[in-house]
Amino acid sequence: MTPRRCVVILAALALLAALAACGPTRTWTRLDDGAARGVARELAPASQGLGSWAELAPALERSLQYVRVKPQDAVVVRQDGLALTWGDLGRTLETLLASLPELDADPGLLARRFTWLRLAPRPLMTGYYAPHLDASPVADERHVHPLYARPPESQEADLGQFHPRWAGQRLTYRIVDGRVAPLPTREAIDQGGALAGRGLELAWIHDPVDAFFLHIQGSGILRFPDGSVRHVLYDGKNGHQYVSLGKVLIERGLAPAEGMSMKVIREFLAAHPERMDELLATNPSYVFFRLGDSGPYGAMGKLLTPRVSVATDPGLVPLGAVLALEAVLPPEAPGGPALRVAGLALAQDTGGAIKGHRLDYYCGDGPDVEFLAGHIKDPATVHLLVSREVLP
Structure with missing residues (x-):
C-alpha cells in the first residue's frame, strides 16, 4: 500500500469517527393497509403539474438506468430493522413503472402493490431551481x-x-x-x-x-x-x-x-x-x-424533472428511492394563493446542505419559479414506497 493511500485512509477514518458521533435519529414507521389507502387517495398528479401519472415514466426510467448498474445485493438502507438493497429499489421502480397505465383510474394500486414507510420526524423541505x-x-x-x-x-x-453506515459520505481533498x-x-x-x-x-x-x-x-x-x-x-x-x-x-x-x-x-x-x-x-x-448543452442533471447524472425530482441525504433516503410527498407550498408569485403538493417524488439528487431529515424540491428553471423555490421552508410528510415483492 502506497504512503499516499495510507494517508487517505487515515483521514477518511478520522472523518468516520466524527460522523458517527453526530448521526441523526432516523425512524421509519410502516403504515397499515387502511392508512396507506387513505394517503394514496389524496395523491394527485395535477399537484405536480402533471396531466397523468403516465407522465412519470421518463423520470422513472432514468432512475432505473442508475439503479440497475449498481451492485444489486449491496444494502443502501439499513436502519430501524429495515434493510433494502439496490435490487430492492430497482424492483420498486419496475413495479411503479408497470402500474402507471392503471393509476389514474385506480390510485388504490399504490396501497395494494407497495408497502408504505413513514419518515419521522417530518423532514424540512426547501426548494431549488x-x-x-x-x-x-x-x-x-x-x-x-x-x-x-x-x-x-x-x-x-x-x-x-469503509463501512455501510457511511454510504453516500465522501471526503474531498488534495495532496x-x-x-x-x-x-x-x-x-x-x-x-x-x-x-x-x-x-x-x-x-x-x-x-x-x-x-x-x-x-x-x-x-x-x-x-x-x-x-x-x-x-x-x-x-x-x-x-x-x-x-x-x-x-x-x-x-x-x-x-x-x-x-x-x-x-x-x-x-x-x-x-x-x-x-x-x-x-x-x-x-x-x-x-x-x-x-x-442540456440540463440540469442531478447526482445520478440524469436529467431532473420539475416538481418530481428531489434531493435527499443518501444516508437516509438513497438515490433511486420512490417517495410519496405531501406539503404546503408558498405561492408561485407574491400575493398569490398557497399551493399544495401531494404526489410521487423520486430521489434523484443530493446537496451539500441536504443532510439528515432534509428534502430539497426541484421546481424547474428560470424566473417564473424563483419565488416559489426561494420560499419553500416547511415540514413535509414523506413516505418511502417499497414494492410488496420486496416487503410483503
Whole structure:
C-alpha cells in the first residue's frame, strides 16, 4: 500500500469517527393497509403539474438506468430493522413503472402493490431551481466574477467503502507535499484568487450574489452576448461544510428568522454592499461547474424533472428511492394563493446542505419559479414506497 493511500485512509477514518458521533435519529414507521389507502387517495398528479401519472415514466426510467448498474445485493438502507438493497429499489421502480397505465383510474394500486414507510420526524423541505444568468465567455468591464471548473488536483474518497453506515459520505481533498489537505475555501477562491490565472474560468458573470446563489442551486442556464445559451452544471465542490447565509444573518441579529428567504438575503446584501464579501465568505463551501448543452442533471447524472425530482441525504433516503410527498407550498408569485403538493417524488439528487431529515424540491428553471423555490421552508410528510415483492 502506497504512503499516499495510507494517508487517505487515515483521514477518511478520522472523518468516520466524527460522523458517527453526530448521526441523526432516523425512524421509519410502516403504515397499515387502511392508512396507506387513505394517503394514496389524496395523491394527485395535477399537484405536480402533471396531466397523468403516465407522465412519470421518463423520470422513472432514468432512475432505473442508475439503479440497475449498481451492485444489486449491496444494502443502501439499513436502519430501524429495515434493510433494502439496490435490487430492492430497482424492483420498486419496475413495479411503479408497470402500474402507471392503471393509476389514474385506480390510485388504490399504490396501497395494494407497495408497502408504505413513514419518515419521522417530518423532514424540512426547501426548494431549488436553475436560474438564468447573463454571462460572457471572457472577462470584460461588466462581467468580472468567474465560474470555475473543478481543479484537477481535487480528489474524492468514498467513505462507504469503509463501512455501510457511511454510504453516500465522501471526503474531498488534495495532496500537498505528500499530505492530505483541504481545497481552498470560498474566501480564498473569491477574495484571495486561489484559482485565478489557471485557465479554469468557464464563464464570467456580473453579480457576485448571483454567483453565490448559483452555487447553492447547483446548476443554471447562461445566456451569452451572441445569443447562445449553455447549461452550467454542477461538477463537484471543495469539500468544506456548507453554512447557510440566512442562518448567519439571523444569528447575528441582522435579519428576523420569520420570513427568511433568498429574496431577504439579496435585499440585505444590496443595502449593505460594504459587508458583502465578509458575509458571503461565511459559507466556505464552493461549487465547481462544467458547461453542457442540456440540463440540469442531478447526482445520478440524469436529467431532473420539475416538481418530481428531489434531493435527499443518501444516508437516509438513497438515490433511486420512490417517495410519496405531501406539503404546503408558498405561492408561485407574491400575493398569490398557497399551493399544495401531494404526489410521487423520486430521489434523484443530493446537496451539500441536504443532510439528515432534509428534502430539497426541484421546481424547474428560470424566473417564473424563483419565488416559489426561494420560499419553500416547511415540514413535509414523506413516505418511502417499497414494492410488496420486496416487503410483503
